[in-house]
Amino acid sequence: KMRQNERNQDNITDRFGAREPKNQGIYLRLLVKLYSFLDKLTNSTFNHAVLKRLLRSRTTRPPLSLSRMIPKMKLPGREGKTAVVVGTITDDVRVQEVPKLKAPGNPRSHTKPYVRSKGRKFEHARGLRASHQYKN
Numbered sequence: 227k228m229r230q231n232e233r234n235q236d237n238i239t240d241r242f243g244a245r246e247p248k249n250q251g252i253y254l255r256l257l258v259k260l261y262s263f264l265d266k267l268t269n270s271t272f273n274h275a276v277l278k279r280l281l282r283s284r285t286t287r288p289p290l291s292l293s294r295m296i297p298k299m300k301l302p303g304r305e306g307k308t309a310v311v312v313g314t315i316t317d318d319v320r321v322q323e324v325p326k327l328k329a330p331g332n333p334r335s336h337t338k339p340y341v342r343s344k345g346r347k348f349e350h351a352r353g354l355r356a357s358h359q360y361k362n
Contacts, residue, residue, distance in 0.1 A: 244281035254280065279312040293318040299327055 246253055261277040264270070279287065290311050299309055308328040341348055 243278075247281055248283060255327050276312060281351050282312075285293045289314040292324065293321050295327070296321065296325060298324070321339040 234340065247258055258280050261273055262279060264273040265277050290313055292315060295309060295311070295315060298304075299307070
């Protein structure tokens, strides 16, 4: 039988809140399954924190500033590693030099063009064919 996490049994505040994500994305659901399993199996606060952050809505997910991420990635043993953040990485104008960092999944990386109106003469199947005025 799997060992129960003592922290979750004792702390009454952990019994309430989101049980599953609102987002129906398959990769997010797989991550929630994995981290909920790891949270039950181990007594790690890291797995518990990641699970709680994955279950947050997009608006309540806290952003991470670039100026806070750079020193964390400069720690010994982290060169060449990929930073995985549950949330948005925001730009910081106070940073003069940004070192080369790998952070996948930046939002708005597939920007679609501004369309004046909806109709048959305006762009519909964007990025699919050259006949519709826009090819990604």
